[in-house]
Structure formats: C-alpha cells, structure tokens
Amino acid sequence: GNSVTQMEGPVTLSEEAFLTINCTYTATGYPSLFWYVQYPGEGLQLLLKATKADDKGSNKGFEATYRKETTSFHLEKGSVQVSDSAVYFCALSDSGGGADGLTFGKGTHLIIQP
Amino acid sequence: GAVVSQHPSWVICKSGTSVKIECRSLDFQATTMFWYRQFPKQSLMLMATSNEGSKATYEQGVEKDKFLINHASLTLSTLTVTSAHPEDSSFYICSASPGTATGQYFGPGTRLTVT
Numbered sequence: 227g228n229s230v231t232q233m234e235g236p237v238t239l240s241e242e243a244f245l246t247i248n249c250t251y252t253a254t255g256y257p258s259l260f261w262y263v264q265y266p267g268e269g270l271q272l273l274l275k276a277t278k279a280d281d282k283g284s285n286k287g288f289e290a291t292y293r294k295e296t297t298s299f300h301l302e303k304g305s306v307q308v309s310d311s312a313v314y315f316c317a318l319s320d321s322g323g324g325a326d327g328l329t330f331g332k333g334t335h336l337i338i339q340p
Numbered sequence: 341g342a343v344v345s346q347h348p349s350w351v352i353c354k355s356g357t358s359v360k361i362e363c364r365s366l367d368f369q370a371t372t373m374f375w376y377r378q379f380p381k382q383s384l385m386l387m388a389t390s391n392e393g394s395k396a397t398y399e400q401g402v403e404k405d406k407f408l409i410n411h412a413s414l415t416l417s418t419l420t421v422t423s424a425h426p427e428d429s430s431f432y433i434c435s436a437s438p439g440t441a442t443g444q445y446f447g448p449g450t451r452l453t454v455t
Binding site: 260269272275315325326327329330331332 | 344372374376381382383384385386389399433435437443444445446447448449
C-alpha cells in the first residue's frame with residue numbers, strides 16, 4: 227500500500243534560516259504529491275502540490291519538486307519567518323487529490339525563533 | 341472561499357453513548373467527503389470516503405457499524421460514533437472535495453473524549 231515518511235520534529239530554526247523538510251513516499255503507479263500546513267487551532271491547508279514527475283509546486287516562498295527517481299518531495303524555503311511556525315504534512319493521492327483519500331506522513335512541527 | 345466547518349469542535353461523552361459530528365462545506369458543493377482520524381503525534385488516517393447519496397466506502401480495519409457516515413446532501417456529511425468507548429477518543433477531521441482535480445479542503449477537526 228501507499229505510505230509517506232517525513233522527518234519528525236520538532237524542527238527549530240532561527241528566522242531567515244534555510245528550511246528543508248524531507249519527505250519520501252512509497253506508492254504504486256504515479257501518485258499526486260502534496261504539502262499541507264496546519265497552523266495552531268486551524269484546519270489543514272494545502273500549501274502546494276505536484277501531479278507528475280519533475281513538477282515543482284510552489285507557494286508563499288515554499289517549493290517542492292516531485293522526484294520520481296528518488297521517490298521524494300522535499301519541502302524547502304530559502305528564508306523562514308516566525309509566521310511559518312506550524313505543523314507540515316506531506317501527503318499523496320492516487321488521483322488529483324479530490325476523489326481519493328490522502329495518505330499522510332506523521333507531520334513535522336516547525337518552530338521558528340525570532 | 342472553500343471553507344469547511346465541523347461541529348462540535350470538541351465533545352466529551354460517556355462510555356456506551358453515541359455522538360454525532362457534522363461536517364459542512366460552507367461555500368461549495370462537495371461531491372465527495374472524507375473522514376480522517378488522528379492520534380497524538382501520528383499522521384491522519386483515512387477512515388472512509390463518502391459520495392452524496394451513496395453508501396460510504398470504509399478503509400480496511402474501520403468498523404462501519406461503529407462509525408456511521410451519512411452524506412445526505414452536497415454540503416453536509418455526518419459521522420456518528422456509536423456505543424463509544426475510551427479507545428475511540430481521538431481527533432476526527434473531515435475534508436470535502438468539489439471535484440477530482442481540485443483537491444480537498446479540511447475542516448478544523450473535532451476532539452472526542454470518551455470517559
């Protein structure tokens with residue numbers, strides 16, 4: 227079956243530091259890949275997604291590239307802000323993400339210190 | 341846009357009773373809704389998928405007679421935990437999708453505590 231593995235936190239960084247959160251997956255076929263973010267007290271929000279190999283998803287300064295050869299979808303940001311503090315979930319879907327349930331990683335708690 | 345609400349946000353019930361959780365898409369019609377369960381420091385686990393007017397499809401290992409899902413309209417799905425036990429205590433999250441390519445929008449979750 228499908229599975230997602232992501233680095234466990236908490237990850238603590240200083241403001242303006244470079245961020246990488248690793249995510250690897252196991253799936254049959256060609257899944258769509260997602261990063262969701264959950265701010266305190268709020269529901270999950272889609273941060274970015276990629277639907278085929280070599281696609282790069284980007285949003286709010288975050289980027290992730292769908293690497294089929296390494297089955298990875300690492301999340302990166304060049305300069306983090308305190309407001310980026312949240313829990314980040316890597317996920318995959320066998321479809322575009324609307325018709326099938328998502329398989330999630332355990333989530334990475336990111337803490338950005340001023 | 342694309343707001344999903346859940347009610348209640350938290351609930352405490354006694355062992356043996358049933359509790360209903362509502363999930364609503366506020367500004368779009370959801371052809372498909374999903375129910376997830378999240379344990380502390382764990383990932384979200386898909387419980388079931390429901391399409392409006394159809395029976396829900398449950399994931400392996402999820403008791404359909406215990407977790408009753410109704411998707412009666414394009415904006416409302418309900419999850420009823422029947423004869424709740426302390427091991428059912430968890431964070432339940434719903435999501436809704438307006439279509440196959442548009443992804444899912446998540447509700448804020450419901451914390452269930454069974455005493």
